[in-house]
Each structure stands twice: as C-alpha cells, then as structure tokens.
Amino acid sequence: MGQNYLDNGWISILITLAMVFMVLLNIMRAHNVKDLFIRRIAGLNAIDEAVGRATEMGRPVLMVPGLTDTTVNAKTMQAINIFAYVSRVAARFANPILVCCYNASTYTIAQEIIRDVYQQEGLIDRYDVDSVRFISDRQFAFAAGVAGLILREKAAATFFMGEFYAESLILAETANSVGAIQVASSTEMTQTPFFIAACDYVLIGDEFYAASAFLTRHPVLVGSLIGQDWCKLAIAGLIAIGVAANSFQLAGGSHNTTSKAWNEGKFDTLPKPKPFGAGDTTLSRWLNPDPAKDIKIERPQLPPDQIPSGGGN
C-alpha cells in the first residue's frame, strides 16, 4: 500500500495527533492536581459586577452566542457555556435575561441549557421561556432585531461571545448608546478591533476558550487549558526549528543552486541547475505533500450500471 495512500501529508497529521495527545494527557493529569493558577481575565471578573448592576437598575442582561451559520459548532457551545454561568448569576439575582439566537439549532440548545441552569438553582419559576429567542438567520435582520431589543429593553449588561462579523459594531455601539456594560469576544480576528473600540471588556483570541476553565475551575477544563499551553509551546518550538533549518538550507542566497527538483513523489534531475528557493527546502517538501497525480493504480473495474456520474476524486 505505502505511498499510494499518502495523499494527506503525514507530518500535518502527526502534529495534529501530537496536539490531541497533549490535551488528553493533561486532562487526565489535572484530576490529581489541585489549585492550578490561571491568570486573571478582566472581562470574566466583570460578569458578577455587570449582572449586579443590571439588577440594581432593574434592566435585563442580553446575551448573543455569535452568528454561526446553519448548525451549532464548538464556538457556539463555548459561548453558551459562558452564558450558562452568566444566567446562573442572573437567576440568583432574579434578574431578567435575554438570549438572542441567530440560528434555530443554537436556539434549541441554548434553551435547554439555560432552563437546566434555572432548574439546578431551584429557581425554575423565575425562568421565562421567551428569554431565549430565535431572532433571524439573516445577518443584518438579526443585527436590526437585536439592536431594537437593546434599545427597547434598555439592556444594562450585554455579552457578545462567539462568531461575529460585520454586525459586531452595530450591536456594540447600540449597547454603548444605552449605557450598557459590555463584555465581548469574537473568534473572528477581523471583529476584535471593533469590540475593543466599543466594549468595556474584550476577551482576545483563546481567552475565549479559557473562559470556562477560569469560571468553573473544573479539572477537565483546567487540564485542557494546560494541554493547550503545551501545544502552543510545541508550536513555538517547531517555528524555531523551522527558521533554523530553512536558514541553514537557504544560506548562500542566489549562489546556492540545486539540480534536483521534487516532482510526482521523487527527485528529477534538472538539465540546468536552478537557484535553491524556499520551495526546495526539506521542510517545505514535508509540509506541502505532492498529490502524485500521475501514479496509475490498477483497480478492478465496476460494471457500467454501477459507475457513479460524479467522477473520481
């Protein structure tokens, strides 16, 4: 079988599996370790303060778990996890909440989890079924709907977490105009600057994924966080190795030539040497696998009525 199957680039798979191993190993280890330090995340410290302020003002806390298309993904789940904590605090303060959902899948899951939170707190009578709402799955219709809710309900605290796009600033500036305390986080790099400009607290990058561990200190989550840090260190190490290895191979600049070219899974000898470029380095070859288009493989042929019309791969 061998190389005929190597279409995906084994080194990328190896790195991914190594990272999976590091995360799982630390999750197992964390059960035995107590009181691990997690640095302070200002936006999460502010949750109690924001909900408390909303209670004093008698105004709702509004949450948006991002604008994920069609189905729920890990980002939405993480946002809902954080909102479960916010809702728990709000339930204890008997403060109204509003969770605005962009798609129907998020709506159903958010409704389940938030109702569970109220149930666990023994405050199910305070749970309003309309507090978790599906607004629209059209981006700007959703933005208009949520902006309208913020203005009409005069939300005292707003939490925007998950995937946000061009509507981020519309939501954040509208909430700012009614004086709401805002905690936000976007997994989309493009929107983080807008949130930083308009919100009180912003979780940047993977702080969003650290939030559950920070809020609950659950061993699984804390272990996962340590695993993530190991992965980051490993990546930093790989970058350092990559820089050194490529610099070594590319040393000599334009005087450095090669007469070999990697082609279709093997080295071809060139008639005339060419400058040794970044694409000729060993690392580049490892990380950019050749799909070996010309390898012919003899396979048994299907009968005509069994041949799919969609072609091969």
Add this chain to the structure above:
Amino acid sequence: MIDIAAQLVPKTMWNAPNNSTELWTRIVLALLVGIALFVGLLNAPIQLRKPIIFTVTFVSGLFYVLFWLYPAPINRQPSDGPRNTFEALSFWISDSQGVIADLTNIIASFLIGLGIYSLMRVHIGKIKKQQRDWEFSVVLVSSMVLMVIFGYVDFYMRLQPGNSKMAGSGYVGWTFWQFGKDLLFNGLLQNMDAGMFSIVAFYILSAAYRAFRARSIEATILLLTALVVMLSLMGLVEFYWAQGVDAMHLSNNFKLDNIARWLRGNFQTPAIRGIDFGVGIGLLAMGLRLWLNLDKTGSDA
C-alpha cells in the same frame, strides 16, 4: 414538473435509481425508522439520555475524524472499484461525505421550524395582547408570510417549461408574482441589508473618536500605527509623501507605503498568526472535549 425525490445516476449504498421501487421502499423505511427513533428518544428514561447523546456525538464525530485522517484513495477513477478491504473503507468514506453533509442540512431544516415557532409565539402573543410596540410584530409576521408566498410562487413559475424567458434580463414574461418577489427581495430586503451594513461606517467613526485616545504608552503606539496605516491607504497623501524620494536612497524606507508594509509584515501579520494559533488550538481542545463527552457544559459545571 418537479421530479420529487429524484436521485442521481448512482451507485453508492446511499442512493437508488429514479422513481424505482427500491428508492420508494428506502424512503418509506427511512421515514418509519425516523419515527421509531423519535418516539424511542421521547420515551427514553432520563438516565439513558446522556449515553445516547454521547454515542450519537461520538459516531458523528468519528466519521469526520476518519474522513480527515484515513488515507484517501489516490487517483480514483469513476469506474474504479476498491482493491481490498482497506481501500473499500476509504472509498466508502469518500462516497459518504456528501450524504453526511446533507444529513446535517436536513436536521438544520427541521430546526428552522422550531425557530419559526419561537418567533411566532413571541410576536403573535405580542399582537394578541397589544403589548408595547406590537405594530413592529405585525410588520415582521406579514413580511415573513409575504416573502414565503411570493418566493415560492415565483420559484414554481420559473421552473415551468414555457417560462424560460423569465430568468433573463428585461422583465420578459414577468407577471404580478415576479414583480412582487422582485420588489420584496431586490427592492426591499437587499437594500435594507445594505442600509444596515452602511451604518457600520458611522459607528466606526463614533467608536474610533471615543476610543482612540493616547491614554497610555500602549494606546499611543496603537494610535500612531493606526494613523500611519490609514494615511497609507490615502493615495493623495502617499503620492505627495513619496515626491522626490530616490528609490536607491535611504529615505526610500520612509515612504508611507514602505512603512505601512513594514508594520503589516513585521507586527500585524505575526500577531494575527500568534492569535490564530491560540484560537485554533482552543477550538481543537473544545472539539475534543465535546466529541469525547469530557466537556462539562455550563449547566453541569
């Protein structure tokens, strides 16, 4: 006529010939199994629900893990059959990916019904009780109903053999339904979308004016780099800044576009890469916890 349940010229284990008895049998069987599953899940004891959810999540995730990690067949031709069991699995994974993706879409389509139910409950309730701002709810409900009616009638009419000219430009063959849909979709929805988006420009100005203040050293550095990048996007400023600069002179490095390029290449791009690594690894860890049921959701934790 629309060919209901039309299937492709086959053949994988997932489909059957058009209008064949096999196809209809499969549809009916799938429906029955679906109903049985639905009823079964509704009546499942509470202590069984978590294992069921775990199993479904694990199996669904396992497919995509295999899809990405299991060796894909190389140079597979349409007429090729698998050589051995190892390859048969890779063929099956490759053939099934589209079907699994469709399953996700089907589940999402059912959930839209739930979403509409939520929307209607809130807004029809508001209209009935004539609560504050109930007029907006009337607009919402009537817009939704009108868009659905006009959209479907127009879609159906365009599929009819005699109406092929409708798709072209110039309103040829258009009736009340096409003009109605055009007004609702192109005339209203698209422009309101664009209108909402254009608000961002105004909000960028007010947010930047309020937030971009040199209150600390870090904020001052941010402010100055932002100014350089914004100036570099202004052709007029860039043009006059570069006047008289010799390309071979040291001053060439201080041309606006070169400073902006240096900032982008040496600060912005590496910073974004660093954050992207963090986000990617966070997503991987979160995905693993969900897949293996290790995650404690907010309600459990």
Add this chain to the structure above:
Amino acid sequence: MATNDPIVKKDFAEALQSVPKPVLYLVLFLFAGLPLFFPVKLPNKPIDASIDCFAQLMSLPEGSKVLIASDWTNSTRGESMGQMEALLRILMRKKIKFVVYTVADPQAPEVARFTIRKVAAEEAKAGGYGYKPFQDYLVLGYYPNAEGTTTAINNKFLSICEGKKDYPEDSPPMDVLRSPVLQGVKSVADFKDLVLVTASSTNTVVIERVTKVPLIFMVTGVMVPENTTYYASGQLKGLCGGVKGVYDLETLMEYGLNVDGPHKITSDKYSEVIPGFPGKQNEGKGTAYYPSLHFALFLLIIAVVAGNVGMILAKRRAG
C-alpha cells in the same frame, strides 16, 4: 422642560472631546457622499498583493477555466461588486469560461447573476464577446453547509454539480453537467484558479480544505489583515482587499504592469511587461468609490486627532 440647573458652557478642550454623534455622522455623510457626485481621479500606487492578483489573472491562457466562489451580497456591494466586476472584465476579455458557486448566503447567486449579466452586456456593447449563460458560464447556486461542500469541491468536484440546473438563454433549466463549461472538467484541478470573492468567513473554509488548485482571494477591507497572513505565507497567489484593492486592479487594467508611459507601474517582483486593457472600460466601482474612502479616512484621522488634542489640552489645564 425648564430646570434650575446652571447652563454649563463647554470650553474648547471639552468641546473637542465631545463632538455630538449626530454632528459626526452628518459630516461623515457629506465627506463620503459628496465625492460620489463630483468624481475625481486620485493618484494610486497598487500594493504587492493586488499586483500579484492582477498578474496571476493575466497569466491565464485564453480558453482556460476558472472556478469562482461568490460569497457576497448587496450589503457589501461597495467592495465586493467592484471586485467581481473587475474580475469578470479580465476573464471575459481573455475568453475564460467560469463556474460560480456560493456557500455563504442564499442571496448571493442572484447578485452574482445580476453582476455577470451586467458586465457581459457592457462587454458585448463595447464590441467584445457577449458571454452567454450555460454556454460560457455556469451559476451552480447556493449550497448550505460551507464546510461539507468545500470539502466535496476539493475531493470530488463533479459531485456538487450532480442534480444542479442552470438557465441557458431562452430555454428551460438544464442539467449543468451538459454545459460546455464543464466539458473536460473531471476534478477541481482542471480549473486554473479558484477565485473567492467573499465578505464572509468562507475564506478560512477554503484555505483549510482546497489544496488542488491555486487560490486568489478578493475580500472586504476589514478582512485584509486576516488574509494577509495567508498571502504572506504563499497560500494565496493574489489578494485583492476592499475598495483600495479594486482601485488597484482598475489602475493596473488601465496602465498595465511595467508598461512605459507617464503612469508606469512597477514592481520589484515582476520584470516582465504585463499590458492591461488600455482604451477599454476599466474604471468601475473602485475608481468611483475610492475618493469616498479617501475622504472618510481623512475625516476619521481628523476626528481622532481632535479628540486627542482636546484630551491633552484638558490634562494640561488640570495640571
């Protein structure tokens, strides 16, 4: 309502720091709106990413095929429609057939069709080849599930075409697999490029999944920093970002690259001469909207500087 509160008069420093929002919005409206009525042609130096985009598109051999992912709607037409128009002008002038698909938004295919028809009519009117639907281009329509569809495009392109119909001119919808555009196409590698015109997060979906065809991205202004990482790493053959990117393309289409003349555009990366399309309709939304962007940026700088001057004055006064 009358009150007994004393009227507090703001001093200059305070006034600079607290310009009311309606005033800011009105000034922006004027700064961005007026240039649309009084068009001016501003000087421009195309950036490397746009030059790469132009060079890659111009290197396509006549008669080749290109796959276009059109993931934008009217909300970003200021940027995305300009990019799409510039792209289509280049493709149509080089007689390159193309297939358009969408994974971001159900509104997108309709907007793409509209833009293609418009540019095709303009080109035909100017004496060019009039592109006909189904014969010269295909619009596959909208696919939900961006991740699944994009994976399928990379692994088994024709599977996404099965069962899809498009509208030939003056005849009922037909199976797209019968279109001349798809003749000879077995996999995505049979397209010379995949050009993604997007205003949504489909950029990462494509980067992660499409490996068999060179990629060119045309993205909105706010998406440029994120996509510059992929461009810098060589994963993208070209990147056209926002209105500035469109204006760069239009400038390059007008004056070419390394073509001698009063407006000669050069690049360290390219020594060969790549002529543009002088004398043809090259000006589009980039040329029309760039002055608005220019003056809006100017206003933004003024507002930020004014706010900071006000803050510094107030600090000095407070000691």
